[in-house]
Amino acid sequence: MNTQIKAVPCQACEVRGKCIFSDLEMCYLEEVSEAKNFNHYKKGSVIFHENNYPLGLYGVFQGKVKMYKTAETGKEHIIRLAKEGDVLGYRSLISGEKYEVSAMALEDCHVCFVPKNIFMETLRKSHNLTEKVMELLTSDLRLAEEKITDLAQKTVKERVAETILMLKQFYGLEKDGKTINVTLSREDLANLVGTATETLIRSLSEFKKNEVIDLKGKKILILNFKLLERIANNFD
Amino acid sequence: MKTALENLLSTQREEITLAPRDFLYQEGQAARYIYCLEEGTVFIFKKNTRGQNLWLNFSQPGQILGLIALKKTNYGHSAQALSPVKVLRLEVAKIRDLLHQDMQFRLQIMTELSRQISLNEDKGISLHNKTLRQRIARMFLELIRSLELPEYTENPTLPICCPFHELADFLGASPQKVDKTLEDLVNEGIIRKDEDRIRVLNRRAIEALA
Structure with a gap:
């Protein structure tokens, strides 16, 4: 993977169509774009750790990521996988609690980072972002319930x-x-x-x-x- | 000054009472309402592809049920009263309006959804980490807690009034295995089976197991 990829402004980003900022009003999108950082993670790098407080929202621009919990026994449980367009750590950001999972790059990745205050302020103002986050939460809830029935049976x-x-x-x-x-x-x-x-x-x-x-x-x-x-x- | 939520609750509140075993809603049913649980315990379960009902959790007063209705057209699980239940019923359209008016309320709802997701993810992990014995103990313990049985109640009787094969479905195990595990717990003096009820004789042992 090319590690020299330059950050693309959100307004011109092709991946945005797959992410929660896809319908974000242009005025708010500009604010997000100006505030975001663009980082490269090598395969095996931890993007964030379980039990740390979130500082912002991560959005996968390129690459694949695993999100996992470590059980008391030390065994790792992969809760979900992520790909380009997916956001990571949004639930802890909203609830103000520590991360319940860790995120690790499964291959070299490029990840956007939106600082917490900018994300929360945008969430406060944007009707469209609220809709997207609610969609994501309800889908995640349904998936988590379905996974239980699969695991049990x-x-x-x-x-x-x-x-x-x-x-x-x-x-x-x-x-x-x-x-x-x-x-x-x-x-x-x-x-x-x-x-x-x-x-x-x-x-x-x-x-x-x-x-x-x-x-x-x-x-x-x-x-x-x-x-x-x-x-x-x-x-x- | 009243918040948007207080306004909604004062004008739109509709209180519903349920007897044990009554359904609040069933999986697949059109999702038109969200419920705030005021009193009692609600049993949440979901059908798998083989038609067996699997226990997801027990809801306690203060919790919000049916939040999936905010974005999905059908409920993804069933909610059944386990004890006498009192709920506030709110139309989903009204809640959606409120989400856009009141940031605090929006965060509360999103936080509650996050909590429910985490709860289910943890349950998923425990399914491949814990033995059936531990899962049974966990179910009993959650039930004791959700029924708000006083801390000093050393030997609570659990209202598990379903046939034991149903209990096996809820736990995702075979009736034979559940029966054998319950027998072991009886022989160890941890529980007692009274016809259609289970009495916990050693709550500490249940806590340690769970």
Whole structure:
């Protein structure tokens, strides 16, 4: 990735269409654009840490990010993934509480940072931003509830299949039309599924043996989409 | 001077009472109202793809229910009274107007939504971290707390009046496993099963387990 990318003013940013500032009134957008910083994070860098107070809002301009909680046991649980256009840490900013998750770059990333006072002031003034934040919160609530029902009822194999489908939906496929456009370590994938790494590897190997997927290093290729959907039990 | 919220509550308040097992709303139903829980405990659960109901949480007085209605057309879970319940019912359109008038109220609603998301995320983590025994203890403990059973109540009786196979659904486990775990807790003197009720005999042990 080119680490020399220059900050683009929000008004001219192509990624803005995917982010919560997409409908922001122009006068407020100019204020946000003037106040924001543009930072580069190397793969594996922590963008913010669990239990720290938020200083502002992070918006992914380019790259992929994982958001995770560390359990008492020290085990990491990936709560969600982020890509360009997604904002990070907005909930703690609104509630004024500490971050409940950490955010780490899964690959080299460019991230915009909007200081807390500017974001909160914009939220106070902008009807459109309020609508976007409410949309985001209600969607996150629904997703969190759905994840509980999945975790409680689906087998590990079903959850692995479902996670692969989610990754395809979220990050898309590479030009070959088969390879999922994200590189996750087996451990990260296990933490996303909510299982032990060994159990995950067993499921992946079984899928590979049955020609549902193929594995090239850390990349996953989907060979039989319909069968993967059936395994994920999405049609019950 | 009255705030916009106080104005709304003084003119639009509609109080509803529910008996135990009555539904406040059901999953999939058109989401037209938001509810402020004034008294009692509400049981929140969600159907999975196999039609089983899974326990999400217990709501306590002061909490707001059905917030998803602000942006979605249907409720994403069901809310059922566990004890006699009193709620304030507010039309979602009125709340939406208020969100744009009152910054403080907007932040309160957003904070409550954030809290509910965190609660569900934590529950998700506990599902792959905790054993069934721990999850049962957690459910009992949350129930004791949500029912506001006084701290000095050492041996609370829990109003789990559902058949035990239903309890298994709520916990996302098989009836056999739940039954075996409850039997273990009975044998260890931590709980007692009285027909359709569970009596906690050792609250501290439940707390330690949860």
